[in-house]
Amino acid sequence: MSVPEKQPAAVAEHHGHHEEPFWKKYIFSQDHKVIGLQYGITALFFLMFGFCLMLLMRWQLAFPGKPVPLLGGLASMSRLFIYGALLILAIAAVYLLRGRATGAVRGLAVAVVTLASVFLFVTLVARLLSDANAPGGIILPEFYNQLGAMHGTIMVFLAVVPLLVGAFGNYVLPLQIGAPDMAFPKLNMASYWCYLPGGLVMLMSFFVPGGAANSGWTSYPPLSNIATQGQTWWLFGMVLLITSSLLGSVNFITTVFQLRAKGLSFMRLPFFCWAQLVTSFLLLLAFPPLEAAGILQLADRLLGTSFFMPSGLVVSGQVLDVAGGGSPLLWQHLFWFLAHPEVYVLILPAMGIVAEVIANNTRKPLWGYKAMVYATIFLGFMSFIVWAHHMFLTGMGTSISAFFQTTTMIISVPSVVILTALLISLWGGSIRFNTPMLFALAFLPMFGIGGLTGLPLGLAPSDIHLHDTYYVIGHFHYVVAPGTIFAIFAGIYYWFPKFTGRKMSEALGKLHFWPSLIAINCVFMPMFIQGLAGVSRRLYDGGQQYAHAQEVLHWNAFMSAGAYMLLLAQIPFIFNFFWSMRRGEKVGANPWQATTLEWAAAPSPPVAHGNFPQVPVVVRGPYEYSPPDEDVEFLPQHTPQQA
Amino acid sequence: MEIPYTIDDRPDTGLYNAKLGIWLFLASEVMLFGALFSTLVLLRTGADYWPHGYEKLNVPLATINTFVLIASSVTMVMSWASLRLKDFRKHRLYLWLTFLCGLGFMVIKGIEYGTKFSHHLYPSTDNFYATYYTLTGLHGLHVVGGMVVILYLLLTGSRMWQSQPERFTNRIEVVGLYWHFVDLVWIFLFPILYLL
Numbered sequence: 001m002s003v004p005e006k007q008p009a010a011v012a013e014h015h016g017h018h019e020e021p022f023w024k025k026y027i028f029s030q031d032h033k034v035i036g037l038q039y040g041i042t043a044l045f046f047l048m049f050g051f052c053l054m055l056l057m058r059w060q061l062a063f064p065g066k067p068v069p070l071l072g073g074l075a076s077m078s079r080l081f082i083y084g085a086l087l088i089l090a091i092a093a094v095y096l097l098r099g100r101a102t103g104a105v106r107g108l109a110v111a112v113v114t115l116a117s118v119f120l121f122v123t124l125v126a127r128l129l130s131d132a133n134a135p136g137g138i139i140l141p142e143f144y145n146q147l148g149a150m151h152g153t154i155m156v157f158l159a160v161v162p163l164l165v166g167a168f169g170n171y172v173l174p175l176q177i178g179a180p181d182m183a184f185p186k187l188n189m190a191s192y193w194c195y196l197p198g199g200l201v202m203l204m205s206f207f208v209p210g211g212a213a214n215s216g217w218t219s220y221p222p223l224s225n226i227a228t229q230g231q232t233w234w235l236f237g238m239v240l241l242i243t244s245s246l247l248g249s250v251n252f253i254t255t256v257f258q259l260r261a262k263g264l265s266f267m268r269l270p271f272f273c274w275a276q277l278v279t280s281f282l283l284l285l286a287f288p289p290l291e292a293a294g295i296l297q298l299a300d301r302l303l304g305t306s307f308f309m310p311s312g313l314v315v316s317g318q319v320l321d322v323a324g325g326g327s328p329l330l331w332q333h334l335f336w337f338l339a340h341p342e343v344y345v346l347i348l349p350a351m352g353i354v355a356e357v358i359a360n361n362t363r364k365p366l367w368g369y370k371a372m373v374y375a376t377i378f379l380g381f382m383s384f385i386v387w388a389h390h391m392f393l394t395g396m397g398t399s400i401s402a403f404f405q406t407t408t409m410i411i412s413v414p415s416v417v418i419l420t421a422l423l424i425s426l427w428g429g430s431i432r433f434n435t436p437m438l439f440a441l442a443f444l445p446m447f448g449i450g451g452l453t454g455l456p457l458g459l460a461p462s463d464i465h466l467h468d469t470y471y472v473i474g475h476f477h478y479v480v481a482p483g484t485i486f487a488i489f490a491g492i493y494y495w496f497p498k499f500t501g502r503k504m505s506e507a508l509g510k511l512h513f514w515p516s517l518i519a520i521n522c523v524f525m526p527m528f529i530q531g532l533a534g535v536s537r538r539l540y541d542g543g544q545q546y547a548h549a550q551e552v553l554h555w556n557a558f559m560s561a562g563a564y565m566l567l568l569a570q571i572p573f574i575f576n577f578f579w580s581m582r583r584g585e586k587v588g589a590n591p592w593q594a595t596t597l598e599w600a601a602a603p604s605p606p607v608a609h610g611n612f613p614q615v616p617v618v619v620r621g622p623y624e625y626s627p628p629d630e631d632v633e634f635l636p637q638h639t640p641q642q643a
Numbered sequence: 644m645e646i647p648y649t650i651d652d653r654p655d656t657g658l659y660n661a662k663l664g665i666w667l668f669l670a671s672e673v674m675l676f677g678a679l680f681s682t683l684v685l686l687r688t689g690a691d692y693w694p695h696g697y698e699k700l701n702v703p704l705a706t707i708n709t710f711v712l713i714a715s716s717v718t719m720v721m722s723w724a725s726l727r728l729k730d731f732r733k734h735r736l737y738l739w740l741t742f743l744c745g746l747g748f749m750v751i752k753g754i755e756y757g758t759k760f761s762h763h764l765y766p767s768t769d770n771f772y773a774t775y776y777t778l779t780g781l782h783g784l785h786v787v788g789g790m791v792v793i794l795y796l797l798l799t800g801s802r803m804w805q806s807q808p809e810r811f812t813n814r815i816e817v818v819g820l821y822w823h824f825v826d827l828v829w830i831f832l833f834p835i836l837y838l839l
Binding site for chain 2: 179180181183184185187246249250251253254257258259284285286287288289291292293295296299303304305306307322323325326327330333334337
């Protein structure tokens with residue numbers, strides 16, 4: 001983690017920056033690159049944690065009522081070990097980050113940090129299996145509900161969006177537009193420091209009485225209104241996360257409009273920047289209604305209001321003592337007003353990453369760049385008027401359903417435009433099959449499956465059959481997991497040399513890619529089969545009690561085996577990630593021979609404050625690969641035309 | 644390498660960074676209050692019985708508050724205009740007046756709330772009061788937030804006038820934009836909650 005900050009002494013002196021104190025350089029940093037890495041590291045942790053919640057669920061689904069293996073013993077371990085490990089980790093990490101350690105002492109410190117981190121992480125997951133949640137290691141239904149709700153929340157709000165926007169957006173966007181930093185560095189820092197407490201609140205909620213939120217990631221009232229106090233923590237965490245993303249989106253939009261380098265007109269922006277810009281608008285305008293909804297639900301829970309509480313609600317045989325007159329559907333509208341644009345928040349930056357990687361590795365310009373840009377803008381607008389296709393079963397009336405299914409069919413068009421443009425971009429290219437490219441290529445069919453299986457869900461007649469079945473789970477996971485998360489991996493492998501000045505190992509990268517691709521399809525493909533057979537989601541026993549599920553029940557063990565394979569497939573990545581920071585192949589500023597400014601105009605890693613040794617002036621479009629009538633292989637955006 | 648356009652306008656957008664930033668922030672605020680107003684519309688149209696605001700709430704007090712807040716917007720503009728005319732003393736006078744108007748608004752609001760509480764009318768009473776307290780409460784928080792920033796610019800923040808007068812003027816303009824927006828929210832809240 002210390003590597004990206006190291007600058008040749010000459011460069012640092014040249015810019016007149018003194019050595020900053022530790023806390024200012026790594027903790028309360030205002031440098032977009034450090035904040036990007038803070039976001040990245042934190043979000044990767046949450047990605048792994050959210051994945052572990054899913055592994056616990058998959059154990060329960062495949063082997064209902066059987067104790068979770070291996071972790072049981074750790075759950076009851078004394079807290080002293082945890083505090084001890086935390087202390088040792090902190091000391092060793094600070095020691096390493098100060099960067100003065102050498103030789104064997106350094107190796108020892110690295111080993112200590114590694115062991116302590118792994119130990120703490122496993123212990124954290126194991127402690128979830130407390131007696132209240134899983135006596136004897138057997139997962140209780142209440143705990144299963146917590147796992148489901150928190151897996152969704154953590155993956156969406158704490159892992160994937162922070163990786164796409166907080167990490168890649170923060171790090172790469174200012175570099176691609178030739179800016180010295182974000183427009184508001186202090187806001188940028190504040191954004192991270194709202195995100196981290198939001199995440200910690202979510203984590204801590206597992207350990208309050210009654211456990212974490214257990215009403216699904218959608219938190220539908222009235223169930224969520226009467227849920228245990230974990231739900232209050234969830235709402236409080238969400239308010240922090242929404243504030244964080246609000247600060248981020250204001251910053252991103254202002255940065256793109258105000259800080260573009262001279263000559264970088266909008267139609268010369270790399271597609272990644274366009275994706276980030278539209279995404280920021282979605283975050284800016286779609287999140288506040290959820291914040292409002294969160295405030296209303298907090299009021300319902302803490303002040304006894306009845307915004308979402310209908311009159312005469314009976315819980316466990318008792319009429320609830322509330323004023324009533326509220327509307328549970330109101331929450332659904334406010335929630336999906338955010339949560340549908342959120343889907344495009346999850347996918348647009350991923351498409352942005354894939355577009356960069358594909359243009360770079362096909363060595364030719366993106367096919368239909370302008371069409372992609374207009375499609376993205378159109379998609380952004382449309383995403384605000386499709387939300388109620390999540391609510392066809394609420395009885396809101398056929399004319400409203402007809403409206404929303406029409407808009408939903410319309411919004412699929414720009415998605416297909418972008419995907420098709422990316423696909424045609426491959427045509428006639430001399431493709432380099434490196435690891436980032438493999439992940440980017442896998443994104444295309446995986447997102448394709450995810451997107452196309454969404455169409456039957458967008459049409460009210462077929463949705464009535466498929467609603468809340470495993471088909472839905474399969475659909476959106478194809479979009480987000482082998483879609484977006486593969487794009488994130490592509491981005492990590494692609495920009496890692498920019499972050500650290502070193503490449504990740506190609507061999508380990510391929511060892512990561514192929515097993516991941518196979519395993520992830522083993523996890524999600526059978527969900528379509530189960531869903532079409534009518535197996536509902538959120539079933540604690542995976543459908544054992546249902547006669548219609550018996551035919552497809554055997555897939556549960558298969559999918560779980562796929563999930564554990566997927567875990568194993570991540571080991572090469574995790575090792576590669578940390579190992580390559582110090583030992584990866586050293587590279588220059590532009591190892592991929594890329595045209596965009598972050599590669600062509602800035603060193604790897606970029607200058608600590610200010611990014612560029614010289615202010616770049618842009619003279620051409622973003623993807624001038626293999627230019628005809630030129631004897632060069634690619635033309636960076638900022639150099640003057642060769643004679 | 645300094646961040647460009649912190650003080651001067653960027654030629655093609657015609658804005659300095661903070662001005663674009665505050666407009667974007669206000670756009671998100673529109674969505675926040677828009678969602679809450681929608682909530683009110685949905686709950687009210689769906690309710691069997693919903694009282695008229697003037698039957699339950701103190702209209703004269705709220706009318707006074709409306710004028711207090713409008714006055715504060717005028718003084719806010721004057722404060723910024725004085726700064727543009729390099730009259731720092733007048734700027735401070737008007738900014739203090741703005742702050743005091745904000746304070747006055749909150750005091751009157753407090754009296755209003757206090758009377759309601761003394762009659763045992765709480766957010767939990769019914770959805771009429773729930774929306775009333777939530778909307779005015781959130782608006783009140785925005786007023787307090789504005790007052791905190793204004794106070795900062797009156798005290799330690801005002802030193803920037805000596806070192807970077809243009810940047811300080813920009814700050815006052817940005818705070819002013821926010822303050823007018825909070826005002827505008829009240830202009831919608833007052834008739835919808837109290838008069839309809």
